[in-house]
Amino acid sequence: MKIHPPYHIKHIRLQEDPTPVYSDPSPTGSYLVFWWSDIALGDLYLEPNKKISEKEYYRLMRHAILPALRFYATEQQHLQPDWQKLLPDNNYKAWAITLEALFLNYTSTIVAExxxxxxxxxxxxxxxxxxxxxxxxxxxxxxxxxxxxxxxxxxxxxxxxxxxxxxxxxxxxxxxxxxxxxxxxxxxxxxxxxxxxxxxxxxxxxxxxxxxxxxxxxxxxxxxxxxxxxxxxxxxxxxxxxxxxxxxxxxxxxxxxxxxxxxxxxxxxxxxxxxxxxxxxxxxxxxxxxxxxxxxxxxxxxxxxxxxxxxxxxxxxxxxxxxxxxxxxxxxxxQHRKDIKSLRKQIFYYMRGHAAAALIQQKQYKGAAYTQHLIRLLLKGYTRSILRGFPSYQARYTTLWAQISGVLSGLIFYYKNR
CATH class of the missing domain: 3.90.550.10 (Spore Coat Polysaccharide Biosynthesis Protein SpsA; Chain A)
Structure with missing residues (x-):
């Protein structure tokens, strides 16, 4: 039986020196969350037993945080157009000064008691x-x-x-x-x-x-x-x-x-x-x-x-x-559930509620294609998952039967209670 390695969550504060979090291959994984002050910017999984270079680390970090940076940059029209070039593997000091200005409206506000x-x-x-x-x-x-x-x-x-x-x-x-x-x-x-x-x-x-x-x-x-x-x-x-x-x-x-x-x-x-x-x-x-x-x-x-x-x-x-x-x-x-049995039960009720809610929402506005959504999910989505996961149904497929039975149970619940 394959043992799943733990992932250690690490919070990376980019206003400090963003020393690359990479090392020799490790049997455990890392889940990195990037921050500027108290603003979360993105996340990144580093898989177990995989070594990455400093250049690759910065590339992955840029990919993780750029969507958030682009959003905040739209509110700061005075920023130079090429601010993205100042990411830390090129010029950390200039990059830090730019980000300080980028988040000024969010980090300088007075907090009510x-x-x-x-x-x-x-x-x-x-x-x-x-x-x-x-x-x-x-x-x-x-x-x-x-x-x-x-x-x-x-x-x-x-x-x-x-x-x-x-x-x-x-x-x-x-x-x-x-x-x-x-x-x-x-x-x-x-x-x-x-x-x-x-x-x-x-x-x-x-x-x-x-x-x-x-x-x-x-x-x-x-x-x-x-x-x-x-x-x-x-x-x-x-x-x-x-x-x-x-x-x-x-x-x-x-x-x-x-x-x-x-x-x-x-x-x-x-x-x-x-x-x-x-x-x-x-x-x-x-x-x-x-x-x-x-x-x-x-x-x-x-x-x-x-x-x-x-x-x-x-x-x-x-x-x-x-x-x-x-x-x-x-x-x-x-705090996510820790064991697979609890996860399957959770996903079963998620999908049961999802199906029931979809039909309730369909009733509120008949133009919403929730019935078609559920049909596509059952006939196309889950059929594809059954074929892909066969025969072991490991990893994400461990909840597949909970999902299918949850949707079917939600349909039955809705028609009994509508």
């Missing part, structure tokens, strides 16, 4: 993870005036005890929701939120110390109704964690994206891929917008169809003409 945001954490029987999440939130440079912990269908009092023993400078509320379901818990949190902006994080994430500052910054634009942020892996020690990050990642890139109804209009023929907008582990909304359009669909996500309550809500917001901002400076770190 506290902002009027309600942070909602939905949890189920994971008191130790919740404790870490709350501790992390209490140490942010910019903190929320309110944190609401929704204890979803608990089997013991551990979560309640954890919240009541925790000290937080703002308001920390505990809400018990006996009905099982993530979207039920999310809607319960919304009912108890006192502030106009509500942000959701999962109990298995840790957040960057400027996370809430950047969440709030998105809503300084009155035209933004919702936002999502960057989700990075917190570790890639196991095969399951590596496979999830490689093929199911929550990471939506390092450059800002604005989603409007035109995103739907331009993709109706393929079934609008609203799941690309972000991840439920890191999202926020204007509360009055949800009151106008409806909150989370409780047929979706954990406890029901399995998943996609967040993406269905993003679809509905866009359908009503609202705007969503993907802000990659609002960063959280997610």
């Amino acid at each position: 506290r902002v009027p945001v309600s942070v909602i954490i939905c949890t189920h029987n994971r008191a130790s993870q919740l404790q870490q999440c709350l501790t992390n939130l209490s140490k942010l440079a910019c903190q929320a005036v309110e944190i609401i912990v929704v204890d979803n269908a608990p089997t013991d009092a551990a979560t309640e005890i954890t919240v009541k023993q925790f000290t937080y400078a703002g308001n920390l509320a505990y809400v018990r929701e006996p009905r099982k379901g993530l979207d039920i818990a999310r809607n319960t949190g919304l009912k108890h939120a006192a502030y106009s902006v509500v942000a959701f994080v999962d109990d298995d994430v840790s957040v960057h110390h400027l996370w809430l500052h950047h969440v709030w910054d998105s809503f300084r634009n009155p035209g933004i109704a919702a936002m999502t942020g960057l989700v990075l892996a917190s570790e890639l020690q196991t095969e399951a964690q590596y496979l999830f990050e490689k093929h199911w990642s929550f990471n939506r890139g390092y450059a800002d994206k604005i989603y409007t109804k035109s995103f739907l209009l331009n993709t109706y023929a393929q079934g609008p891929p609203v799941w690309e907008i972000g991840a439920g582990a890191n999202m926020a909304f204007r509360k009055d917008v949800l009151e106008a359009t409806g909150t989370f669909n409780e047929l979706l996500d954990a406890g029901a169809a399995g998943c996609s309550g967040d993406s269905e809500l993003w679809y509905r917001l866009l359908l009503h003409g609202y705007t969503i901002h993907y802000n990659p400076r609002a960063i959280v770190y997610h």
